[in-house]
Amino acid sequence: MTDAQTRPVLSTAQPEDYFQLLKPRVMSLVVFTAATGLVVAPGAVNPLVAAIAVLCIAVGAGAAGALNMALEGETDALMRRTRGRPVAAGRVRKNEAMAFGVILSLFSVMLLGMNANWLAAGLLALTIVYYAGFYTLLLKRRTPQNIVIGGAAGAFPRDRLGGGDGPGAVAGVAAVRHHLPVDAAAQLGPGALFGRRLRQGRHSDDAGGARRPVHPPADPDLSLVFVPVAIAPAVVGLGGPVYLAVSVLGGLGFLGLALRLYRSRAGDEPDKVEAVGREAALYDVRAQAKPARDLFAFSILYLMALFAALLVEALSGMGA
Amino acid sequence: MRLTPDELNARKRRNLFIALGLVAFIILVFLTTVLRLQQNQADARAALEGPGVIEAEPAAR
Incomplete structure (x- = not known):
């Protein structure tokens, strides 16, 4: 039919x-x-x-x-x-x-x-x-x-x-001028980057047909760039103390999760994983995908928290 | 061509939501027009009254 x-x-x-x-x-x-x-x-x-x-x-x-x-x-x-x-x-x-x-x-x-x-x-x-x-x-x-x-x-x-x-x-x-650095940083941040990419890569492998170029394994350098950029609005006077606290604490959490992801093997190409055989390699990647998912979820939370801090400061008159 | 009840029901619901969307769009365009008119009126009034009063005063005397 x-x-x-x-x-x-x-x-x-x-x-x-x-x-x-x-x-x-x-x-x-x-x-x-x-x-x-x-x-x-x-x-x-x-x-x-x-x-x-x-x-x-x-x-x-x-x-x-x-x-x-x-x-x-x-x-x-x-x-x-x-x-x-x-x-x-x-x-x-x-x-x-x-x-x-x-x-x-x-x-x-x-x-x-x-x-x-x-x-x-x-x-x-x-x-x-x-x-x-x-x-x-x-x-x-x-x-x-x-x-x-x-x-x-x-x-x-x-x-x-x-x-x-x-x-x-x-x-x-x-x-x-106020928001683009934060927004861009959050969008370009490795959380969204690796979380989404690793998840997509994993599912691409599952599907065995929807292959897309997959980003190489997590690179902590990008996290080191992202966190200062997220904190920058507080340094240049765009954000106040609330923003500073949220961006620094969130940044530390973000770095911690990025490091955890880096130490995991999520995103490794199956043939580079030490496991024997393709199926085993896929399962290994799947098992290690939690750090990627966590970082991805945290990146969204971090973005929301940064904007919420700006919002709170603006409404309470604490902002710059 | 005979349509199934599912197809008829789906089409009816889609049409209803399209109608609601169009009504919402019309309301938004109307509100935008009103806001624009108000803003343009205020701008025009400010342009007429602002510098005009200052310049007109010496001439009136």
Whole structure:
């Protein structure tokens, strides 16, 4: 029986499937960081303008996720972590997901341009193209550095929240200046980097077909770069004592987990693992994947904590 | 072509959410327009009243 015969005439996709295309967990982080950028940015922004801007950024990020899933449906179907996604599982067709992503991209960029300013809208559009086109289509399939370079997409869209000209635009620029280092550091940080990469690499091996360039085993040098960058806002006066405490304590925890990951054998290529035989090697990597997962989870927590510290300081007047 | 109950039900739910999305978009565009008008009005008033008052005073005397 062919695929055309088994497939229903009309799509049976539910609205929930389309919502899953937006990667709601990623969206929630986007909303949180964008809202923090708004609160901390100098100058007053109309709350309604701000709320609509955050909504546009969230929908734009979701649209990029939908395009990513549309483009990667076949590969996602091969990996355990992603095979339940709507396109990979066949609940939403590739063309439908693509159309959904394109329409939401256009609407979110257009509305952000009308609501805030066209610079912000242009940056949102650039982010979507960068993530869905450059990262998904080019980087991810060609280089082990894909998540290092691609992680920058996460730093693009969130902080251009100043509205209009004059003070609004200044607020937008200031928000960029304030948050980009932290955001970029968190996005490019080895936690997201190695955690995601190692997990993806592991599942790629499980699938035995969805092979992607996998980053080499954890390199503690990157953690040594990341932690000072995360602390830097406190040193240059952007963050106050709360931020300093959170960034230093979190940084120590982060370094500890990075060291634990480095000492583990997670991410070693199976043929380099000392175990005998490919199956044994895979199981070995799997058993050692916990440090990678822990570091990945902690990197997200660290990012949230850094932004929460900025938020607390801004709301309590403790910030710089 | 006969559609199954599942297909009909899914289409109905999708259409409902598309309608809700469109209504939400219309409301957002309306709110954005109102906010923009208010902002532009305020800017125009400030441009007219600000330097104009200072310059007009000597001429009135």
